[in-house]
Amino acid sequence: MRAVWAFARMTVRSLLRRRTVWGILIVVLLGLIAIGHVPSFNVQTEGRFVLEFGLFGLEIGALLMALGLAVNLYPRDRESGTILPLVAVPISRGQYLMGRFLGSALVQIVALLVGCVGLMVILILNDLSIPSTLLPGTLLLLVEGLFLLAVVFFFSFWTSPPLNVPLTLALFVLAQMSVREFVGLFPQAPSLMRLLRLLLPHMDVFHVKDPIAHGESVPLLYFLLACLYGLAYTSFMLSVALAVFRERDL
Amino acid sequence: MSGSCIEVVDLQKHYPTRMGLRRIRAVEGISFSLRNGDILGFLGPNGAGKTTTIKCILGLLRPTSGSVRLWGEPPAAAKVRQRIGFVPENPTYESCFTPLEFLRTFSEMRGLDQGSDFMLGLLGRVGLSGWETTRIDRFSKGMRQRLSLALALQSQPDVLVLDEPTGGLDPLARKEFRDIILEESRRGAAVFLSSHLLSEVEAICDRAVILSQGRKVSEGSMEELLRKKSPYTIRFSLPGSTPVEKRLEGGESELQKEIDSIRRRDGTILAVERTGRSLEEVFLEVTGEER
């Protein structure tokens, strides 16, 4: 574990030097500021608008951050040869994957927390109340971000970055769909579509923007269950990624 | 010390081409071993399969067939990795670190507890004194090679695997590298040295393996290699003529024929010498034959 943390710290330092990461964070914060300035239809819906679109912005930010952080990590390591002295001697392939993942995850978590604080500041500046479900909701967004990061890592071990991005985006969109919506994409083969959908992650589990924005109470148990599901899927994706990586020639 | 630390048996590595229709045979059934404490030179022209073999030894490539064992274990085993130091051909490292930070991180990754004094000493040993806190992105290729050697020596390894370690170095630095390699060998470490610099290999290696087009074309101790097929020079005089010197490239059989011929003509053999050859001549000959 010490080796993984040492490598994760190394990853954080090298990621913080990348302009892409800062660029995505700035875009998300600018987006949140813009949401705070868009005039709403009326006073009653203003809070909903800011929360709904703010959380949506954070979710998209998590997706972009996952792509920006991880899509190039392994391909760049491999192309530049940075990976050779690492994997040849001090760390195993599993430690490499976990170190890179943890490092990226730390950067992503901090970025999303900054975004969440930004959203709170906008709510306060607009004299709107901060719902009690916002913090657990942000925690769920963090877990969703970790899951997306694991997906990007998984794709990066067997595709090129130009292919990784559309594959991750496609998974992100398709995994939001309910079974019925997914079957509706190709209704001629409902059984096949249903099976395909069941193999994809159920990212609709992370959908708590609407109840948070509408002031609905979401039980803490649900947040815990959804976090558990997200973390379980993340560990599953990472283990598949490692299975692929272990068989790769470097 | 006795026994082998690296044992390569009938190693083959084939790569599929981009479309997967053909296979490139990078290494074709090579076998050799590295004994504890030996310095083994690993030679071959570009594309001979040297780096591919090294990657198989380090567990970075999966052999198509054959086996690689380090102290009887597969290459990727954790306890094996702890005993190896590796200097890659063109070392590239995360450029936002300083050498000292890098040594600290690698020390943690290896599970070692080394103080700053040890690390500063190590950097001094490889000629990076005064550069300890300079970021690596300001380093020349030669300085990166030095850092790479420091990282390889950090764990006081039992085997040093060096892939063209002196490629980007000036003659003085090459001499320093050679001295360090010899020091490590005296300490008891085995050294696996892949190099294009034949004079370097000739100067420091106990044994050498020569590859060409993925096949092993020669192997032996340095003495055996240099004497193998080396030409004879025979000086003789025939009745009524001045002494003659003749160079015979065909080995002992040709020498025997020549002696018989001189005797038949009542000549006198004045001297028979075996001419020493350089490793470069041996290398060009064996790799040329293969081509």
Added chain:
Amino acid sequence: MRLPLATVLCVAILSLAASGCGKRIDYDVGEVAPPEHLSGPDEHPHHQHDQHGAESAEQMTGARGHVHTPGVRNHGTMWFFNQPWAARFIWSKILRDSAILVGLAILLLLLSRHVHSRRWS
């Protein structure tokens, strides 16, 4: 490369499919929602959601705008309540799938380590 991937895919397909392939045991809340979710009392009986297209612009944007108080279930918001957070009856499925996924992850780790050490030596 092919064998582990094929193994991974087979194990994943069988496990995930076996856990939710049967009718009405998946995450499609709309399909499995109990009747009270699918046909609850409409709190705005004066118009139907699917009549929006026919509603006048004044009705949608004017003084009688489509505003609901927070937390009140409105007509046409089936999608809102047909999300996993609102459907307690699928929470056990979330827990079950989490356990399956963790089990699969551990199985894959062990399997890939075994295959790796066997094939690379």
